[in-house]
Amino acid sequence: MKQINIGILGCGTVGSGTARILLEKQKLISDRTGINVHLKSIADIDPTRGKDLPLADGVMTTDAGAVVDDPEIQIIVELIGGKTLAKELITRAIDNGKHIVTANKALLSAHGNTLFPLAAQRGVDLAYEASVGGCMPIIKSIRESLVGNAIGSIRGILNGTCNYILSRMTAEGCAFDEVLADAQANGFAEADPTLDVDGFDAAHKLAILNAIAFGMTINLEDVYVEGIRRITPMDIEFAADFGYTVKLLAISKQTNGAVEARVHPTMISHDNILASVNGSLNAVTVSGDCVENVLLYGHGAGKMPTASAVVSDIVDIARNLVFGAPGRIPALAYRPEAIRTIPVLPIDRLHTRYYLRFTAENQPGVLSKIAGALGSHNISIKSVNQKGRFYGDHTPLVMMTYKACEADMKKALADIAALHIVADDPIVVRIEEDNGGL
Amino acid sequence: MKQINIGILGCGTVGSGTARILLEKQKLISDRTGINVHLKSIADIDPTRGKDLPLADGVMTTDAGAVVDDPEIQIIVELIGGKTLAKELITRAIDNGKHIVTANKALLSAHGNTLFPLAAQRGVDLAYEASVGGCMPIIKSIRESLVGNAIGSIRGILNGTCNYILSRMTAEGCAFDEVLADAQANGFAEADPTLDVDGFDAAHKLAILNAIAFGMTINLEDVYVEGIRRITPMDIEFAADFGYTVKLLAISKQTNGAVEARVHPTMISHDNILASVNGSLNAVTVSGDCVENVLLYGHGAGKMPTASAVVSDIVDIARNLVFGAPGRIPALAYRPEAIRTIPVLPIDRLHTRYYLRFTAENQPGVLSKIAGALGSHNISIKSVNQKGRFYGDHTPLVMMTYKACEADMKKALADIAALHIVADDPIVVRIEEDNGGL
Structure with missing residues (x-):
């Protein structure tokens, strides 16, 4: 032998x-x-x-x-x-x-x-x-099993620490800091959690997957990255009211001559199988033009x-x-x-749906002013949720938009900030509607 | 080139x-x-x-x-x-x-x-x-990606036709025959559906997976096979009341020097990720001693x-x-x-939990007689559901048992049949509790 x-x-x-x-x-x-x-x-x-x-x-x-x-x-x-x-x-x-x-x-x-x-x-x-x-054979699957497929997209829960924290925040209604501290004490999070909770680890992984999926040079710098620190139990609860779960997703999609590549907190429908992936587990869905979608699920670390x-x-x-x-x-x-150099679509050119939570002042006309600012930048509101909760002079005002362009969203949010009718920066979470049929 | x-x-x-x-x-x-x-x-x-x-x-x-x-x-x-x-x-x-x-x-x-x-x-x-x-790379994953793992078990939804039929029966409350006819009309089921709905196709696949997972000669003859024809919307509804979903599962497990290998309708907890696999999709969970569990999910045919x-x-x-x-x-x-010849555990020696539905006569003491017969063969009842529905002189009586031996179950059911207090053969569905942590 x-x-x-x-x-x-x-x-x-x-x-x-x-x-x-x-x-x-x-x-x-x-x-x-x-x-x-x-x-x-x-x-x-x-x-x-x-x-x-x-x-x-x-x-x-x-x-x-x-x-x-x-x-x-x-x-x-x-x-x-x-x-x-x-x-x-x-x-x-x-x-x-x-x-x-x-x-x-x-x-x-x-x-x-x-x-x-x-x-x-x-x-x-x-x-x-x-x-x-x-342990999920994602590299082998893309490289060998999907060899006859043009890859269309990748959607993954690729960081176990974030998924663990968000799962516990969802199940227990606890705040991010509280769950993070507990995760650190139990060895589920590093003493310096930046690499995980700020999305960089998932971005590293997405950059590698993009290279093998799309035949592009590795392009970490252009992956848009946003972590989970600003997500609150309140947002998770509002999301649930609308039928959504909050996950840190790594998403890439082949578009016209470019690739979307982004890591950020994402609201996905409860029906999306990724919404059922809890704790420190990882899962990734890959779409190919022959297979439609394949999902792998298992321990992403350990x-x-x-x-x-x-x-x-x-x-x-x-x-x-x-x-x-x-x-x-x-x-x-x-x-x-x-292998080619394929440009990454700048995040400003992303079109997606948004969840917005404003901390609005309790005065007449706030909703109309915010809606007006959004509308003037071509952003349509699909639904509004204004629970009867008050925090001093403020109340949370939640909106789910139709598809809008990120650049327009930024302009609208700047306009809204200038109106001085909301306290703090709004919470903005992108919504991913496509569940790949899984 | x-x-x-x-x-x-x-x-x-x-x-x-x-x-x-x-x-x-x-x-x-x-x-x-x-x-x-x-x-x-x-x-x-x-x-x-x-x-x-x-x-x-x-x-x-x-x-x-x-x-x-x-x-x-x-x-x-x-x-x-x-x-x-x-x-x-x-x-x-x-x-x-x-x-x-x-x-x-x-x-x-x-x-x-x-x-x-x-x-x-x-x-x-x-x-x-x-x-x-x-399209799921299950052969490659077991053969190459899990090469360092002793495989413990396989649990899979390996027949799209059965999963399609059971999913529709669950969602719509329709009868098996009705959904099958519709599936045949729409090309989701063959004109002769025997290979699919009676479990043989899934058994073929399980026999192949067992060979590569456990290093055994292919042993189709000893795979226990039972199809989905006897499952009714009523059973699916009772299962849901207990928190279970009905799936045709192919299951194999390495036990002491033998391998369990069986295909049959199975009740699994709603929490089990396999319960979320609907329509004609397939999914399979493989446990290995290093990876714990990995799941693949995608189109199993087409x-x-x-x-x-x-x-x-x-x-x-x-x-x-x-x-x-x-x-x-x-x-x-x-x-x-x-490659070795590894014996398949005879189904009579299986230990599992059971769902039993009797069509009981509306007379006093039926529950006690049935429970007595089960008890005399070492079968303990975990819960009973006797919905107030009557079909002429009969009413459905549903029991979920603790783990019992299949041979004992057969004897108990023979004893119950001999009492002439139930009409028809009971519906017996095995319950799979282990979700592999997924």
Whole structure:
């Protein structure tokens, strides 16, 4: 039986999970593949991190460079995270002719346009299933299973922390800060939650998915990003009254020669299957012109689910090595020569429906003035909800609009602000009507 | 650019859809793969069937044998269906060293134990993604993405016709016969619906999934099968009162050295994501020890969704051919030497919860007698619903039991029948409590 030697960089959560699968599932994997996928080295600055793993002597090391330079190792698995050391080690490993597996969405969305061509030139595979959607095989599905489809759109719940927070806010009526603090205490959110709750993590993932779905260069800078900090239980309740659920969605759509790419709190109909995805789970719907829509659903993060995706990449590459077929599938789904720069539609040109919540002064004519300002910018109101609640001199005034252009909405909101009849900035949540038939 | 020549057998719904993708997406596919996947021939006894396709002269033929024997064709796509001619042509194509793509679940579940080893001996790939779940990449996901997981269970809505009928019965309160007739009139059900509504089609699919999930020989004969003909709107309504939805589920679970494998109407909690899968859509949840659960959801049948899966298989094999890597992934997910015969748990040894509806005579003591008979066979009742409805001298009496053994249930029901206090056979529906956390 052929043996493929693996070196893992980083023995944190996902690194130790990956090592555990390779060690404990060696027979299962060889029964399935006929390959002895062998963990030769695992490097971490803190060598005690491997102490719970049944490692043979010499497998754990603090010398990541030696792992990357080891001529017996064919596949380097980068699970350090971050964009500096990880990039350095991956680049060095590629130079050494090693194949790469990584879960590092931040790195790939920032430097993928350098790293993927580098790997292609050197003739090595660079696999990253675990970087998006944890154990859900979203990369493989788009790249291989939908190969005969022109992809139309992607709609995903791609950040477990946000979904966990919004689910609890919905179920319990708690405020964002309260749920975040509790999530941090329970390990469901990072001490610095910015990357998650401000939408950047989902944007990293969406930038990667867009590249493989549409055959475009990775374009993180132009993804519109808005987090969930301003969402309140009141908005969630109003949304429910209208039949909607609030989710942080990552959305991209192929339009005329451009791609919409945006991450923001979104109201979706209760009937949309994504509305049923709760807690830290992830789900993503991909539309293709042959399949209509396919949805994947599962754990988008966590030790073993993510490690499972890493191992699927390791095995894919090991099979390529044994069959002499590295490069069998272009890393970014398209041949490098076929990848184009496709513009991202500026958010100002988005047409969508909106939920607006104003904190209106309790004086006559406010509704008419707001409606007038919206109307003068071509924004039609579909429904209004003014619950009989008062906060001092103010009352929440909620409107759901028909489709409108974002630039018009901005102008209308500026006009409304200038009228001095509302306190605070309004809460603006985009509504996604298309549920893809699922 | 390398060219791979394709021959399609059968220009029916899926065959013409596959041809259409190959013809219309040639550039997209070559942009993605660097391969010219070329439709060389398509055979059908009725050559007029290709008339809507933009076929070059000589591509359409009535001579399937000539396609299978054509030395320039590397991949044969069998979309004839049935188990006689299809088997003959596939066998001949394998003998000729050609790689095979098929969507024929009936053939594979009946003769896979012969055909797969034949292909392996001849060193050709035999791919069948489209045979289960239409466009959902369930075969690829189990075989490749979950390669590091011991699979625990599969729960799926795998027959679109049954799901369509049950969804409409649920939404509209119509009777089975009425919805079936309407479905037949609208092309959602076959003229002879037996294969679908009696559960056999789902059983074919489950037998294939079990093989790749558990590394077992294909064992269709031992899959327990029960269709949806006896389900009434009344049962669906009672189920809803208890918080359940009725679905035809295909269920398999790895137990101690055996595998549960069964297809039958099943009550699942409204909270279970599978309960939200309506119409002709399919969905399947797979549990693995690393991922917990992954769900795929999409069109399980239909022209273009199924053709999309066929094309993904064609491209997979084309990539293998260009890279000299046929056999890269064992067709049945395990190396032939590692495939074992795993017994299927006899249905009598199943332990599950039950819904029972008796048509009870309106006389005193009936409930107590029925409860007594159940109790004497170790079956405990969790709840009872006796709506105040009367049908002549009878009234429906519904019970939900705690977990019980199927053999005990049969004995208890025989005892109850012997008491002559119920009319007709009771309606018995198994309840699936585990939603896999999804």
